[in-house]
Structures are given as C-alpha cells and as structure tokens.
Amino acid sequence: MLHPQVAVRPEPFGALLYHFGTRKLSFLKNRTIVEVVNSLPDHPDVRSACRAAGIDDDQLAPYLHAFGVLVTSKMLVAKENQ
C-alpha cells in the first residue's frame, strides 16, 4: 500500500506522487498504474492487483519494475508495517 505520508495527485498523464517524509516526487506515467496503486489495499500482492487491472502476464515486467522502484523509494510499504 501507499506510505501514509504519500499524496497522490491525478494528472492527465497519470499521477504525481509526493512523499512528505522523504520530500521525493515520483511520476506514475500512465493511468493503469495509478489504478493499480489505488487498488493495492484490496489485493494480497502486486501481481494480482495488476491482473485485476487487466494487465496481461506478458506486459507485467515493466509494472513489476516500477513497483520495485516505488518500494525502494519508500512510496510503497507492506501492509503489516502499518
């Protein structure tokens, strides 16, 4: 799920993420990934959230990479940490 200090601002291209703790800005560069990010709390893991958003398995790699980046930058945190 999103870190509680992260705000999401919808944009025509996707969304801006801002982390008030780390002061870092990130860009979600399409609307599909915005949908996945917002739906993360309803899914056990990223893969199933992506599938629910209609992302086929052969398109999954760039999304998994993107989520890896968001985890590294603490934009996303595991639910049990909350």
Add this chain to the structure above:
Amino acid sequence: MTAVAPVPRLIEQFEHGLDAPICLTWELTYACNLSCVHCLSSSGKRDPRELSTRECKDIIDELERMQVFYVNIGGGEPTVRSDFWELVDYATEHHVGVKFSTNGVRIDEAVAAKLAASDYVDVQISLDGATAEINDAVRGPGSFAMAIRALENLKNAGFKDAKISVVVTRQNVDQLDDFKALADNYGATLRITRLRPSGRGADVWDDLHPTAEQQVQLYNWLVAHGEGVLTGDSFFHLSGLGEPGALAGLNLCGAGRVVCLIDPVGDVYACPFAIHERFLAGNILSDNGFQNVWQNAPLFLELREPQSAGACGSCGHYDSCRGGCMAAKFFTGLPLDGPDPECVQGFGEPALAQDRDKPKSHLDHSRSGGRKGPVPLKLLAMPAKAPQKFCNESPV
C-alpha cells in the same frame, strides 16, 4: 522515476503545463535586513500592499485544494514578517510543505529548536561565499557570520539536513569544494543555483556571472558531484556541454508550466526570476484566486504552447538546453527565441556584444542610498511616506 509502458515523454507533458504547479515560490515580503547586490526581487523595503495574514491563509487553503505539495518561501527576508511562523504552521497543518530561504537573521537557538521539532519544514540558508570576504562583498557586511551562526544553531538543535544555498558567481565558482565541505561540516546539503540578471542582479550580472571557462568548470563539477548536490534544475543551459542526461534533474524551463512565483502583493509571475510586467500573469486578489490565474491567465496559456526555437533551431544542442533561460535572455536584452546569454556553444557572446535595451522591472523595493551594512528592521511602524514612493515606475 517510474518507467512503464510507452507514453509521451514526461518533458513533453510538462511543456503543456499541469493543472497545478508541482511547487511554487512564494515571496512573503519585499522587506529585507540585507541588500544583496544580485537580489532577484530588488528587495529592501516592505510594500504597503503586502498580503495580510488572512489573505495568505486563504492562498494556502487554495494550494491545499490544488494539491500543491510544497512552497518555497522567500522574499525579501520572509522571517521578518511577524506572522511568519504562524503561516508556516498553517501551511504544514494544511498539507502544504514548506521550504524557506533565509539569510539566518532570525534563526536563534529557540527558533532552531522549534524547527528541529517539525517534520515538514526545510530550511535553506543563503551563502554566496565560502569565506566572509567573498560572501560579504555580495551579501553585505556581517552576512557571512549571520549565516554561519544560523547553521550552528540548527546543528546544535539537532535540525537535520539544512540546505546551504549558493548562487554561483565568477568569484565563488572556485569555492565549490569548500562549500561542499562547509555543508558536510553542518550536516547540511549544498544547493547551488544560477546567477540570474533579474532584479538588482541586472546591474551586476556582467561582472558576476561565470566566464565561459568557468561554466565548463561548473559543469564538470556538477557531473562529478551531481547526486549529492541540489541545483533547483537551474543549470539546464549547461546540458549541451555533455551527453544528454549527464546533468541530473529536469532540464526544462518550467516557467508557467510547472512552477511560478507569487509575490508579496499576490501578483503571480511565470517564475521567480521574472518580476516584470511582461511575465505578470495576474493577481490572486483581483483575478479570482490562484487557481484561476494558473489555469486561465493568457500569459500562462501562451507559455504552454510550443515555443519557437528561433535562432537556435539549427543548433544540434537545442534538444538539450531548449534555448536556455527565458528570464536570463529577457533581462540581458536578448530575444526570447535566441540563445541564452551564457550559451555554452558561444552563441550568446556575439548577441551580448551588440547594442541591447535591457528591460527594467516596474518594481524596485531597494532602500535608497545603497547599502550600509545590515539594517535593523522595525516592521511594526509603517513609514510615513506616500505609497507610490515604494514603486519607482520605470518609463522603459
């Protein structure tokens, strides 16, 4: 940055502007205890029309609704406003983060302790020389000691990661390593930005701006230290010196597209370096709020249209620098669709050598009589002068 399926490049999205700025600069007052020779906003005296506490809070409410994540507060010296801390607290309580720039005049031990207790306030101390000699020549006598005292207070209070903000000049470009060491010594991050010929900077730019050789030196230093140093993405005019992407950050003029300036009277300009009627988009009080100005001002809509490369169209480096800084061209009297005055391919120099008409801003809040060292400010009593004396209208 998060790369996913192919979409138009982010830089192209930004060129068309966003529904709200990513961040903006907000100068809270034209009053200042210093009188720096390169002041972008020609600050010194308070303007009698400056926004009230209530008006400032209304703007913060609007920024919160628009999800402007943070504001860069400056001036003048913002901390001399008597409601400064009230406004900082109000902004952070309303999900608008604050970074403020100060010369350090009010950062005593008590203030440093208060700042150390806040999670959402960043502090940026301005310093334009790593030694008192070089700093004070630009910022005024005693200003180096004032900034160092502020940094010491912040460090002693346990404030984490203050910023030291340096405008790179011909005199201090050799001190970049010293600035870095100074920042490391105070647990601070170094931020270096470009000297702009804006405000009083127009009067000293010819003598203070780095030489062509120094630009290369600066570029190489930035490429070597880029990760640990902030630049406000202000050196994009240098990006043609190397491989695309060698210079960290977003290499694009964000004026009116992703950034803007709110001045102390609520006027909105395209960027902090463009306080001139040509770049005045509107006024928050008289034009129905900030959102309306940002989204509908004819100037901003114009800036979000594709810009002509003009004389730079045939240059192979145009994709890197995009013609450089609009304000730098404007205030040195160069055409906006031509090379930057500090063009790294050398195209700015012949343009500068020609007869130029340097546009003067309609605003000048400099104290008359020049600089006599730091001035003790008494802001409670209004000067008993007619208001129009504050704004020297230029006939140009």
